[in-house]
Amino acid sequence: MNFERIREKLNILADAAKYDVSCSSSGSKRTNTNKGLGDSSGMGICHSYTEDGRCISLLKILLTNHCIFDCAYCVSRKSNDIKRAGFKIQEVVDLTINFYRRNYIEGLFLSSGIFSSPDYTMERLIAVARKLRLEENFNGYIHLKSIPGCSDELMKEAGLYADRLSINIEIPTVSGLKLLAPEKDHKDFIKPMETVKNNIAIYKSEKKLLRSTPVYAPAGQSTQMIVGATGESDKDIMYSAVHYYSTYKMKRVYYSGYVPVLEDNRLPALGTEVPMLRENRLYQTDWLLRFYGFDVRELLNKDHPNLDVDIDPKLSWALRNLHLFPVDINKADKRMLARIPGLGMKSVYKILNARKYRKLNWEHLKAIGIAMNRAKYFMVCDSKDWERRDLEPQRIKSMILQSSQSKYQKMYNQQLQLF
Amino acid sequence: MTRLVYDETFEGLLTAIFQVYEERLQQVTIIPETDLQPDFFSEDVTVYTDTGKADRVWRGLKPFSLLRQMIYKAYLREASGAENTILEAVRYVLKTKNEKDYGHPAILQLANWTKEVGREKHRMEAFVRFKRAQDDTYIAVIEPDFNVLPLIAKHFKSRYADQVFMIYDLKRNYGIYYDLQKVDFINLDSERLKNLDAITHEEEKCYDVMWQDYFKSTGIKSRVNKKLHLRHVPKRYWKYLNEKNPY
Numbered sequence: 141m142n143f144e145r146i147r148e149k150l151n152i153l154a155d156a157a158k159y160d161v162s163c164s165s166s167g168s169k170r171t172n173t174n175k176g177l178g179d180s181s182g183m184g185i186c187h188s189y190t191e192d193g194r195c196i197s198l199l200k201i202l203l204t205n206h207c208i209f210d211c212a213y214c215v216s217r218k219s220n221d222i223k224r225a226g227f228k229i230q231e232v233v234d235l236t237i238n239f240y241r242r243n244y245i246e247g248l249f250l251s252s253g254i255f256s257s258p259d260y261t262m263e264r265l266i267a268v269a270r271k272l273r274l275e276e277n278f279n280g281y282i283h284l285k286s287i288p289g290c291s292d293e294l295m296k297e298a299g300l301y302a303d304r305l306s307i308n309i310e311i312p313t314v315s316g317l318k319l320l321a322p323e324k325d326h327k328d329f330i331k332p333m334e335t336v337k338n339n340i341a342i343y344k345s346e347k348k349l350l351r352s353t354p355v356y357a358p359a360g361q362s363t364q365m366i367v368g369a370t371g372e373s374d375k376d377i378m379y380s381a382v383h384y385y386s387t388y389k390m391k392r393v394y395y396s397g398y399v400p401v402l403e404d405n406r407l408p409a410l411g412t413e414v415p416m417l418r419e420n421r422l423y424q425t426d427w428l429l430r431f432y433g434f435d436v437r438e439l440l441n442k443d444h445p446n447l448d449v450d451i452d453p454k455l456s457w458a459l460r461n462l463h464l465f466p467v468d469i470n471k472a473d474k475r476m477l478a479r480i481p482g483l484g485m486k487s488v489y490k491i492l493n494a495r496k497y498r499k500l501n502w503e504h505l506k507a508i509g510i511a512m513n514r515a516k517y518f519m520v521c522d523s524k525d526w527e528r529r530d531l532e533p534q535r536i537k538s539m540i541l542q543s544s545q546s547k548y549q550k551m552y553n554q555q556l557q558l559f
Numbered sequence: 560m561t562r563l564v565y566d567e568t569f570e571g572l573l574t575a576i577f578q579v580y581e582e583r584l585q586q587v588t589i590i591p592e593t594d595l596q597p598d599f600f601s602e603d604v605t606v607y608t609d610t611g612k613a614d615r616v617w618r619g620l621k622p623f624s625l626l627r628q629m630i631y632k633a634y635l636r637e638a639s640g641a642e643n644t645i646l647e648a649v650r651y652v653l654k655t656k657n658e659k660d661y662g663h664p665a666i667l668q669l670a671n672w673t674k675e676v677g678r679e680k681h682r683m684e685a686f687v688r689f690k691r692a693q694d695d696t697y698i699a700v701i702e703p704d705f706n707v708l709p710l711i712a713k714h715f716k717s718r719y720a721d722q723v724f725m726i727y728d729l730k731r732n733y734g735i736y737y738d739l740q741k742v743d744f745i746n747l748d749s750e751r752l753k754n755l756d757a758i759t760h761e762e763e764k765c766y767d768v769m770w771q772d773y774f775k776s777t778g779i780k781s782r783v784n785k786k787l788h789l790r791h792v793p794k795r796y797w798k799y800l801n802e803k804n805p806y
Contacts, residue, residue: 143765150769155776175720182714185685186791188802190778193787200777238766241697241722242689277721399781414782493659504662 150235152225156205156216157251159401160308160364161394165197165246165281167359168303176277178240178247180303184281185246198249198283199239203227203264207253211321213310213369215401216253226255232268233276240280247281247303248272258289258328266294269301281359286336288328295335299343299357304391305336308364312380316370319406333388336361340389360391367422368415369398369407375445378425382436385429395422421447428454431485432478451537455481458518459533469521470499482515513543560586560601565642566608567591569634572642573613575606576649589642620649626658629669632676635706644668680707684714686796687726690767691760697724700752700799708735712742727752767801774802 166184186195204226205216215222236248250268254261265284272278284298286307299305307329311317314326336357343356363384365377381393397419400410425447428434432454439453440446448456458465458481467476469491477488487510494500494508499522506512517536520526531539561584565571575589588601595603620627626648633641647665652658661667682703689697697719708728712735715724719737727734729749736745797803 147765147769147772151772151776154773158777158779172717172720177719177721179717179720183681185681187685188774188800189788189791190774191785191788192779192782193784193791194779194782195791196774196777199773235769238762239770241719242691242766242770243687243699244770397782399779416782416784490661494661497655497657497660498662500662507664507667508661 146231146235149225149227149231150201152223153202153205153227154200156253157200157202157249159215159396159399160200160249160251160285161194161396162283162306162362162364162392163195163197163200163249164304164359164362164392167391168281169355169358170279170281170303172279174277174279176279177237178278178280180247180279180281187244187246197246198281199236199245199247200249201227201232201235201251203232203250203252203261203268204255205253206255208256209254209321209323211310211324212402212404212406213320213366213398217402220402229264229267229271233271236272236280237276237278240278245280247283249283251285252287254287258287259291259294262287262290262294262298266298266301269298273301283359286332286361288324288332290332292331292335295332296339299336299339300354302357304359304362305332305357306362306364307332309380309384310364310366311370312365312372312377313370316372319370333361333363333384337388361388362390362392362394363388364394364396366398367395367419373445374418374422374425374447375440375442377422378429378436378440381426382429393426395419395426417449418447421449421453425453433475434479450541452481454479455514455537455540459537462533465518466520466526467518469505469519470495480515480518482511482513482518484510514540560588562598562601562603563587563589563606564592564595564603565589565606567593568608569631570610570613571606571608572634572645573616574609575642576646577609577612577616578604578606579646587646589646591642594639619653623652623656623658626652626669629666629673632710633669633672635710636672636676637706638672641672676705676707676710679703679705680710682796683707683711686800687711687715688799688801689724690755691763692755692758693760695723695760697722698752698755699724699726700755701726701728702730702798703728704795706731708733708744716742729753771802771805 164184165180168180170179171181172179184197186197188196190196202216205222206224206226207216207218210218232248232250239245240247250265252261252265265287269282269284272282282302283304283306284302286295286298286305288307309329311320317324317326339356340360343353347353365381367377377395384390384393397415398408399414400408400412403410425439428439429436439457447453458479467480469477474488474492477483477491478485487508490508491500494504501521501523502525505521517527517531563575563578565575572589578584579587617627630645630649633645644665648669651663651665658666661670683701687699687701689699692698708726715726716737721739723737723739725734725736727747729752732746732749734745734747735742792800792803
């Protein structure tokens with residue numbers, strides 16, 4: 141093995157892959173039954189965290205950063221003058237196995253620039269996964285990127301080796317895609333999603349009849365959208381996220397604040413700050429939709445097309461719907477408890493269990509660990525003190541902001557000063 | 560006031576709980592033998608660990624699987640006074656059957672310890688870093704906050720079914736060793752484990768360096784957030800993380 145050469149390739153191809161945010165390694169059901177290497181039946185594990193605080197659980201690399209496309213937002217685009225490299229199939233296999241054996245990673249996340257044709261590229265990605273599964277007896281996690289425009293047969297084979305398949309929609313609106321990636325067709329993104337969704341359903345129903353049916357992409361599929369590259373609103377982003385969740389049964393939609401990497405007059409200038417706060421608010425909204433029983437239309441609608449930056453989306457919703465509060469913590473149903481600002485789902489379950497035995501007061505709630513500074517305006521409990529004043533939403537908001545220390549305070553203060 | 564002095568094993572603790580019920584002790588505390596300080600006002604009774612009695616307590620708690628989980632993890636938490644919180648919770652649950660009553664201080668305390676131990680277990684599953692030795696054994700050294708080795712053995716066994724490995728807890732001076740068949744507990748001379756370079760395989764350096772490279776190149780400079788990074792990877796774990804100890 142030519143160590144220095146592989147090291148150089150790894151540096152180039154890991155650097156080019158890092159803008160893909162997905163790093164989940166959970167949700168698969170691949171157990172180690174053959175005394176082979178690896179097991180991905182449990183929960184995901186983050187083996188380390190980058191200095192920007194993102195989880196590292198997979199070896200995330202491109203097979204190559206040669207690409208025939210020229211998408212404005214992508215660092216590997218054809219017209220960009222950067223170092224190019226490509227791994228051999230065996231090199232990726234060796235790296236994965238050796239990192240895995242040392243407990244550095246949960247598995248492999250393999251993506252690629254598109255060289256010669258989508259099908260040719262996809263075949264090479266599949267070849268890596270096939271080799272890991274069949275020759276190395278590897279049961280770790282494999283996440284393969286679907287290449288836009290590749291054939292249905294290849295997508296079908298990919299799912300037999302991969303735990304998760306994903307294809308990044310990148311630009312949430314069709315018009316945005318036309319502007320930034322004129323050679324790519326929106327349909328080419330949709331077709332592999334459709335194929336994967338259908339295959340998952342087919343294999344699942346066959347498995348019910350015949351237990352020996354192999355699993356197909358057991359951890360489902362995901363996608364990613366860039367935030368802040370074109371002028372889309374939070375409403376545009378979340379409505380299309382909801383569309384992908386419901387139409388293609390996505391396990392996850394990821395939101396990636398655009399990091400300016402190239403000078404291009406269609407895009408924010410180099411040095412523009414990454415919209416991390418906005419990204420954070422989008423993830424909070426995503427969670428409210430998936431775990432807290434919210435409907436996207438409650439959080440974002442034509443009167444309210446963008447999320448507040450200074451407060452979280454649940455608090456913002458509650459302030460717009462003060463007529464539903466205060467909630468009695470000892471009587472309200474789960475759905476309404478989950479809507480109180482400052483209560484997470486874990487606290488909700490603890491409250492549901494604890495209140496069977498006694499009426500809960502502020503002391504109990506504090507011990508359970510809810511965020512009192514926000515929650516106290518929205519609930520009553522077994523205590524004579526509660527917020528009796530009939531406060532205006534603006535007033536509550538400013539009291540909460542005064543009593544809390546947001547890590548983002550600097551950001552939105554600066555923004556306010558501009559106006 | 561009776562003080563039950565036990566030998567710090569889990570069976571010992573269960574035996575002590577057995578004794579509390581057998582002798583109907585009301586005013587009682589359970590203390591580990593290493594914490595034993597003379598106390599003029601109490602009567603000390605030594606608990607002789609008896610696996611039969613321990614088993615009976617464990618079986619008696621079978622309907623409360625959540626409580627059993629919490630007791631075991633609270634024990635591994637090694638908090639001072641944990642024995643008495645455990646006893647209090649056992650008494651409360653056996654009387655009321657309410658193992659999920661998080662309004663009760665002892666139950667809530669056990670739940671919090673369980674959470675802490677669970678977090679530490681998960682961290683060790685993540686932060687163990689194996690080095691390949693010349694004889695193809697994969698060796699890792701750890702110093703976890705709590706005694707989580709018994710909890711992580713199963714995870715590593717099913718994950719590395721085809722590789723001989725050893726994980727050694729230097730703080731508590733014992734380790735687990737997997738020989739391709741089963742996992743055993745072992746004791747070694749911990750001084751020898753402090754310098755592994757002499758016995759590592761020649762390829763170890765390459766993968767070590769490449770992992771450090773990978774760690775660096777996968778970070779995005781314009782998003783750096785050291786505070787968040789430290790919250791996920793607190794400094795006390797850096798000692799055994801190769802990416803945090805550049806060559």
